[in-house]
Amino acid sequence: MSIELEHAIGCNVEFKRICHLHPNGKDYVKAVGGVIIIGDLEDPHEQVFCQGHDDFITCLTVSHNGQMLASGQQGQNADVLLWSFETKSQLACFQEQDHGIDALAFSHDDRFLISCGDIVDQRVFVYDTSSRLIMAWAQLSPKPSICVIAGGMVRDIKRRDTQEYQFASCGGKNISMWHLDHVRGELAAHQVGNAFKQVREYVCLAYTQDYEYLLAGTTTGDVAVILMKNRVVQNFLAVCGGGVANLVCTPVASGTRFVVVGGDGTVTVIAGSSPLDLREERQVRLDGPLTSLSLAPDAAEVLAVSTLGTSYLIRSKDLSIRPHSQVSPGALYDVAYLAGISDHFLTCSGDGLVALWDANDYTAKLRCGVGAPGRAHPLAACGTEDIIVAGATDGRLFCWDCNMGQNLWHIDNAHKGGATSALCVAACRAEEIRVWELKTCGAQDRKQIKKEKEKKQQKRKRKQDPDIEENANPLAGLRKWQKKALRAEEKDQKEAAQARKTAAAVKAEQKKVPPPLEDAAPSEGAKTPAAKKELRMRNAQLRQNRKLYEEPGRILLVGEGNFSFGRALCQVRGSGEGIYATAFDGEASLKRKYADAPQMRQEIEEDFG
Template identity: 35%
Template sequence: SQPTMELEHAIGFSGDLRKCLMFHPNGRDMVYAAGGCLIVADLLDPHNQVFLRGHDDFITTVDVSPSGRYIASGQRGENADVIVWDFEEKRLLYRMQSHDAGVAVVAFSHDEKLLLSVGVTPGDNRLFVWDMASGLMNAQSNAVQSNTMCAVWGGFFKDIKRRDTSNYMFATAGKKSIRIWCLDPVNGAWPVMGENFTAHSHIRDYTCLAFSHDRNHLFAGSTTGEMYRQLLVGGRLFGLMYRMRNSDMKTVKISESHRGAITAVTFPRDSSDRFATCSVDGSMVVWDLTDYHILCSGKCRDGGIPTCISYAFDCIISGWTDGKVRCFDGETGEMLWDISDVHKGGVTALQVVSYNQRFMITGGENGDIRVWDIKSREMVSHLKEHTSAITSISIFEDDAHALTGSKDRNILCWDLRHEKRVASLRQRMGGINSFALLPDQLQVVSVGQERKLSFWDLREPDPIQSIALEGEALALSISSSGNFIVTGGKSQVLQLWLFEGGNRLADGMGHSGSINSVAFSPDDKQIVSVGEDGCIFVWNVYT
């Protein structure tokens, strides 16, 4: 059978959204957004995840129907779709395509017969109600307030004698207002259309709503942390998931992740059971691949953004946009040391000499290549021929030669002992984004701004073969065997290639932002991809 890959696990969730994490009524599963992917995860088994894919941009809101039969999700972007999923069958049931710029809120009615969706402001400030029996629009209105942040259904509207009618009631809230709505579902009419709810002197930006059980009172919470009509408002902890016990309100952390785009991923040279990542939030994290928990983490709050990482023994060495190199303990996450002024304009690439691990090579924004003694933290060599930012560094097995790739379109081969260039490869158009040296130490594979996967022989100045890509690839990794290549980039699709012949074997869908970095595990059984969506995806490779 043909080699392929399959998504095994996702780490990370969109914790900056107001409604991104839902507890399923079955008492076992949670539903949450991770970039453009909706994930159903077993609270007791970290290996049991189901991925619902149908969005092509970041998911902005999620809701689960009262019985758990349906899940609804809305996204941002040009295709601002609302998708309804069948929970039991884990399949797409309906796709609603009436919103323009993005979806701010989705909410199911108490009887699961209707779904409410509200667009974002600016761009689409409309409200739609959908029939769950057909997936068709039941009603719409442009009377919704700007910057709607939340919505809640309140059962059936009551008449003046407090008796239920056949009309539905719901409330929306946002910037400085709460509105009450009444909908006649038979003809889509509005007996009450967005009537402002009087909150007296409480002029606030409201973020959450709840009706009392008797539906006589509406509770609202605001951005100030104040409670209106005794609603308890809790804070959002970005990147973290907690389970709370109702009896004593005790919390147990069930998941943790980075809190922003992830810039790089790396494995230790001889271990496939853990890997490290870094993020724009300034954090470095070491993950256990057996159960996906965090082994350790470290953070630098005032160092800019980490752009590249590499293992050296039990330490993680990282390059930063402030021009420093920082070393973290791989067991505790503690920062051990740093080197200032490594590169003016920022460190853009870094690699530790593989055999003795005594030296590291760094590349900078201005095209400089520098060699450093890790123990003394002194520079021992400075190589300057590139004219633009260094994007990749690879070291030969003899530890005496290195390859460097740059935005200046060149891949240069260096004799480190004699501090001179010995070979040069030049891409015809656009810079080099990433490359990998094959185990035979003669062949190179690269991706760049010209949107091609290029195969090189160091003895030849031009590519042996070039394959057109659907988008610009930003990251590339090659298996330890040299048989497989994996690429990822702005198309948001991970692609697995056979080196011999350059055949594309599989596409991996899941990311909803550019893929920034990819890495094969040393045993070639798994691939880890990280991206702008703040997600880490672990893929199984079947050969």
């Protein structure tokens, strides 16, 4: 009895240039572990596997015509495999290099394949894709070479093509141009010069459409522009933070345009009339640092992969984003189906998440965390149609709702050394098995909780947007409007009653108040020194207050109510000249709020002009 691989989710996100769009426009090619996956962009169930490696695939490339694939792996058995895309079978196995392969690239006409070994192997080989023979080899330069690309044919001083093939590789602080003489079987490296004092570490390369310029991404987030005529860096352009992870040239009718992805999660479009005039055109930010980047054959989209395991299809014109697939990037510690359910399963990964996957479309329905990433991660999980239970490395047990992903409960210090298994009972590294009684609410209670949550969400939405209820139920909206009208009418009546009450109180006070601001005469009882002193202070204060309003000049009263203060001020000055009183309310509102306001205005106009 044998087990066959049916479907794989994710890719080797820790390696760059590991996921590509195929030139046919409808397929993609990526590496998961030691397997190459060829899948359909629109149908998640359509996958074909190319198996031949015995370790992680570190680099993967697709020929320009789409007929061949090439892959390299890490480890002592670091072979380079050549594949047929049409038959999905292995064409050749090149075993000359050991320890690991860092970069692969087909020539512009797919006639040759160049392979750069790692820092231990320190060799670069060129293979003939037709005869499957070694065409040339040389010592690696620079060391290591983490990126290699094809650059057409070598050109002479008059920029005419010669018979030599051209490649470019980078690594560390150096960039090398490789010239391949396939007739003599010679491969020579030429260093790129730098006219500036800046020192950069280069990680990725891309040629312009006409192969006259080479752009190199650096770990400091800028792009170096190199003129191929003299192989010298012309300038640097700052693009992103966290380093430039990858870049591709998008063909345009005139000028130059590149899409650049960075270690800070940004996707940036830089464009200009020439490579020396490149400027940032637009930028978007994704969920995490980006590594792989591939251009569609029609240049309308690019496929970008983040280190968090998410693949995006991005339109190169306006950078609109469409998620393609997602996976937990950490190591997997457990996989388990929900009890009695064959199309949903759980995974526990090293990034601290327990994910619930739907096998119908291979998407993650829920992602539940067990704590801060790096501190603890889940080791085992189990679940039913209602709940998910998982044990973590810090000895805690967690339980989540299977529908909403809400944390229902957790048990601290449930085990010593971490919970290593969960199946209604829990086992731990301390060789103990503990049985826990689950008193989590059942399906009926959970439905009730779900309904209450939906009611709360609807109530919250209605508060944010009152029109929602009116649109959903016109009668309810009418009743709500009637209630508002009644409340407004009651409020106006209360305000009018308060205004009448206030006006009556003011009139009563005015009758009691003696002529304003006259010095008070000592009464018969005020014969003690203390009483006389208090009387003198009061008279001095009255004179001081009177001076404030007797000074010549204009006075503006803002926000008068019933104009009683304005009338009092006119009485103090003996005239209304230079006094301007204003009110916030309109004529009708003023009469409704202050019943004595018309009388006050009439007295001011008749007595003081």
